Every structure is written in C-alpha cells, then in structure tokens.
Amino acid sequence: MKKFKILLGASAIAVTGFFMVAADHIDAPAVAGGTSDITDFYAFQGQDSGNIAFVVNVQGLLSPTASGTAAFDENVLVEINIDTDGDAIQDLVIQAIPRDGKMYVFGPFASSSTSLNSTVNDTASRTVVDITPYGATAITATSTTGITAFAGPRDDPFFMDFAQYGEIIAGNATSFNNPGADTFAGSNVMSIIIEVPKAMIGGTGNINTWVETKSK
Amino acid sequence: MKNIKTIMFALLISGAAFNCSSDDDTAPTTTPTTEPTVEFSGTYSQDDQMARPAINTVFVDASAKNTFNTTVPSAQGAAFQSAFESRLLALNAGYTTNALGWNASTFTGALATDVLTVSLEGTTTFFDGTNVLTGRALADDVISVELLLIFGGPDGSENPQLTDDHVDANDKPFSSSFPYLASPW
Numbered sequence: 001m002k003k004f005k006i007l008l009g010a011s012a013i014a015v016t017g018f019f020m021v022a023a024d025h026i027d028a029p030a031v032a033g034g035t036s037d038i039t040d041f042y043a044f045q046g047q048d049s050g051n052i053a054f055v056v057n058v059q060g061l062l063s064p065t066a067s068g069t070a071a072f073d074e075n076v077l078v079e080i081n082i083d084t085d086g087d088a089i090q091d092l093v094i095q096a097i098p099r100d101g102k103m104y105v106f107g108p109f110a111s112s113s114t115s116l117n118s119t120v121n122d123t124a125s126r127t128v129v130d131i132t133p134y135g136a137t138a139i140t141a142t143s144t145t146g147i148t149a150f151a152g153p154r155d156d157p158f159f160m161d162f163a164q165y166g167e168i169i170a171g172n173a174t175s176f177n178n179p180g181a182d183t184f185a186g187s188n189v190m191s192i193i194i195e196v197p198k199a200m201i202g203g204t205g206n207i208n209t210w211v212e213t214k215s216k
Numbered sequence: 217m218k219n220i221k222t223i224m225f226a227l228l229i230s231g232a233a234f235n236c237s238s239d240d241d242t243a244p245t246t247t248p249t250t251e252p253t254v255e256f257s258g259t260y261s262q263d264d265q266m267a268r269p270a271i272n273t274v275f276v277d278a279s280a281k282n283t284f285n286t287t288v289p290s291a292q293g294a295a296f297q298s299a300f301e302s303r304l305l306a307l308n309a310g311y312t313t314n315a316l317g318w319n320a321s322t323f324t325g326a327l328a329t330d331v332l333t334v335s336l337e338g339t340t341t342f343f344d345g346t347n348v349l350t351g352r353a354l355a356d357d358v359i360s361v362e363l364l365l366i367f368g369g370p371d372g373s374e375n376p377q378l379t380d381d382h383v384d385a386n387d388k389p390f391s392s393s394f395p396y397l398a399s400p401w
Contacts, residue, residue: 023359024266027273028281036263043332044340044353047393052334055354055397064401077260088290088329099254114288120256138395150395155388157397158269160359161381168378175377185387188400195394198336206350208331210267210289214260 023158025060035059035073036213039189040158043209046195051146054080054094054196056211057189060156067153067188068134072098077118077214078192082108084202092201095120096151096192103129103151103192108200118214127194146197154191156184262286267332269358274307275300275327284330293329300324307366308375314365315372316348323365354390354397359383 025039026032039060046053056078062070077097081090092108097120109124129141132152142148161180167173201207264285266272276284277299287295301324305311313319318326333349334340340351343361352358360380367375388398 023269024264024272027266028264028285030282031264031285034263038264038266040269041266041332042352042354043334044351045338052336052340053394053396062400067400075260076263083331088292088331089288097256099256104254104256114290116262116286116288118260119258120260122254122256134400138399140394148394153400154395154397155386155400157354157386157390159357159383159386161383165381176381178380178382180382182383182387186401191395191397193395193397202336204336207334207336208267208289209334210265210331212265213263215263216258216260 023160025158031213036076036215038211038213039156041209041211042157048195050199051148051195051197052201054194054209054211055157056080056096056192056194057154057156057158058192058213059190060158060187061184062153062156062188062190064186064188070134070153070188070190072103072131072151072190072192073215074098075216077120077216079118079212079214080194081210081212082201083208084205086206086208088208089114093121094194094196095124096149096194098131098151101131103131103149105129105147105149105194108196116214145200147200148195150191150193152191153188156187156189158184160184265289265330267330268327269352270362271327271330274362275303275324277303289329289331293325296328297321297325300328304366310369310374311366313370315368315370316365317370355385357384 023040026037031037037058039057042055044053059070077095080094082092083089084091089112091112093111094108095106097104105127106121106124109121125145127141127143127147127149129149129151130139132139134153138150140148140150159182161176162183164173164176164180272281272284301320304320304324311320314323332352335350339347340353341347342352342356342358364372364379367378390396390398
C-alpha cells in the first residue's frame with residue numbers, strides 16, 4: 001500500500017512536469033488554464049496552393065467531457081500578426097473574436113502598432129462563421145474576399161511524449177522511450193482556422209507570423 | 217359651417233397624428249435589419265503569444281514566462297537571447313553547432329525572436345528533410361526537430377537517446393481539406 005502511494009506521488013509529479021513543458025499549453029502563470037491560453041500555432045499552404053491556412057488553438061487539454069461545455073471567451077481577442085518585410089513588426093493583422101455563437105474574423109488589414117493593447121477593427125472586411133458545436137459536423141464559411149473560417153472544438157493536433165521529457169528534465173531519466181507515449185492522445189482544443197489567399201498577405205517571398213491573445 | 221370647419225380640422229389633426237404613428241411603425245425598415253448590431257468596443261490587452269512550438273516552455277525561465285508573452289517579437293532578441301543561450305548550454309553542455317551549422321549564439325538569436333517564417337512560394341514545413349523552417353504543417357514532428365537541433369550536434373548523431381521522443385504522428389489522421397484538423401474526441 002505504501003509503495004502504491006509512492007507510485008501515485010511519482011505520477012502526480014510526472015503530470016506536473018508535463019503541464020510545465022507542453023508546446024505552449026499552459027506556458028506561463030498568467031495564462032495557464034485560462035481562456036486566452038494559446039496551445040499551438042500552425043501556418044501552412046492550403047489544399048488550394050494559392051492559400052495559406054492559419055490554425056490557432058487555445059484552451060488545451062480538454063477531455064471529451066469538458067469539450068461539450070467548452071466555449072470561446074467573448075472577452076478574448078485573437079490576433080494573427082503578419083510581417084511581410086522581415087523586421088519582426090507586423091504589417092498586417094487578422095482579428096478573431098466570438099459573439100453570440102459566431103466567430104467574427106476581421107482583415108487582414110494594415111497595422112504596424114507595437115502596442116500590447118488593441119481595439120477591434122470592425123470596419124475591416126469581415127468573415128463570419130457559426131461556431132461548430134461539440135459533436136456536430138464542421139461548419140465553415142467563405143467570404144466574398146476568399147477567406148474561409150472555422151471555429152470550434154477539434155482534436156489537439158499536437159503530439160509528444162511530454163511525460164518522459166519531464167522525467168528527463170527532472171533528472172529522473174536519461175533517455176526517451178521507444179516507442180514513446182503521446183501525452184496528448186485523446187484530448188481536444190478550441191480551434192480557430194482561417195485560410196487566406198496568399199495575394200492578401202504579401203503574395204510572394206516569406207512572411208513572419210505569430211499569434212497573440214488579448215483580453216478585456 | 218363653423219362646426220364643419222372644426223370637425224375638418226379635428227380630422228386633419230387626427231389624420232396627421234395617425235400618419236405620425238404610421239411613420240413610427242415603418243421607421244425600422246429604413247435601418248439595416250439583415251445584420252444585428254454587434255458590440256466590439258473596448259480595449260484588449262495582451263495575455264499570451266507564440267509562434268514556434270515550445271519556445272517559451274523550453275527556453276524561458278519560470279520567472280520570465282509572463283514577460284516573454286508580453287514582449288513584442290521585435291524586442292525579444294535583445295531581451296532574451298543571452299538567457300536562451302545559457303538555457304541551451306544548461307540543457308546540452310556539449311553544444312558546439314547543430315545540423316543547421318549554427319553555433320549557440322546564432323541558434324539562440326534565431327529562437328529568441330519568436331516568429332514563424334512561412335514561405336508563400338511552395339512547401340510549408342518545419343523540416344521535411346529538405347526544406348527548413350518554411351512554415352509549420354500539422355503532421356510535422358516539430359519536437360523531434362527541436363530536440364535534434366538542441367542535442368544532435370553538427371550532424372545530428374550526438375545524444376541519440378535525446379533527439380527523438382519516438383512519438384512521430386498524431387493520434388487521429390488529419391484531413392487534406394479544410395478545416396484540416398480531426399474532429400474532437
């Protein structure tokens with residue numbers, strides 16, 4: 001029995017370790033476990049090679065049970081920043097914010113503000129999509145400008161053996177296991193997926209991009 | 217006759233009054249009803265930010281994680297490169313260069329400015345054996361790439377026990393069409 005308790009204690013430490021080292025899941029005390037906590041950011045060429053798809057995931061580590069009641073926060077603004085000239089200052093911004101069951105996507109519009117504070121630019125061109133409920137078929141919407149959007153719960157696309165990484169960092173192990181165990185298997189995230197014509201974000205060459213969450 | 221004038225006047229007034237009330241009833245049709253007014257006012261202040269995977273979690277000291285999230289990328293290099301280099305050498309004391317040929321200073325300088333470079337002209341991948349840092353696709357094994365760059369040495373052969381977590385794919389297949397991510401569990 002005592003041995004079992006020690007094992008339980010060890011696994012609790014391992015779980016803490018994994019919480020501390022996720023991709024960006026629960027990365028910092030101010031956002032850990034909150035509705036503005038970004039878990040991952042992806043940017044890749046879409047099925048239509050003339051488009052780039054941006055994926056922003058927030059509120060990670062949702063169990064299937066928790067996913068049924070999880071919701072985007074109307075007080076959290078998501079901003080995708082796009083730098084087209086290589087100075088790590090954005091030239092274009094896409095904003096996404098939920099209202100009454102819909103995700104409103106504004107832009108991309110020109111902005112080079114380095115302020116940590118933002119207001120919603122609701123005069124920019126908008127794409128509006130119904131937020132897909134848990135368990136429903138994905139609802140998507142495409143604006144006349146060619147931007148396609150989705151918002152709702154999805155399987156967390158991130159994979160890693162976080163538990164073992166935590167053991168290594170803690171000095172309790174010296175190598176990964178083979179095969180490893182995907183610590184994120186079976187968990188969900190809240191996803192915002194926005195596909196944009198390349199012509200609207202610079203057209204040629206490279207962009208630098210990053211995502212921010214801001215709250216009111 | 218005077219009575220008739222009074223009655224006519226009264227009818228005119230009531231007619232005008234009726235018209236007024238009628239105008240009130242039709243007034244809403246002159247404003248857009250296709251989309252209800254949605255309120256977006258207010259100032260939103262920064263909570264979190266990220267670009268490349270696992271940068272804040274791996275390279276930033278616990279005491280500075282909130283600060284990293286509220287430092288704009290154009291200021292991150294100056295603020296964090298030195299600390300990132302110390303962290304890299306703490307993780308791998310034997311670090312010389314990595315598979316990209318970058319020494320500790322160059323590597324951490326690139327990492328500290330946390331932006332994701334994306335090509336608008338072809339393959340977009342964190343690393344696919346040929347293309348390096350041209351985007352981040354869903355199936356990219358980004359953690360093994362980062363482990364290889366941190367621990368693998370100049371040709372990727374050093375510390376083999378630490379350069380691959382042996383989780384190489386997601387637990388659900390991705391779709392080739394929008395919205396790409398798998399349905400939730």
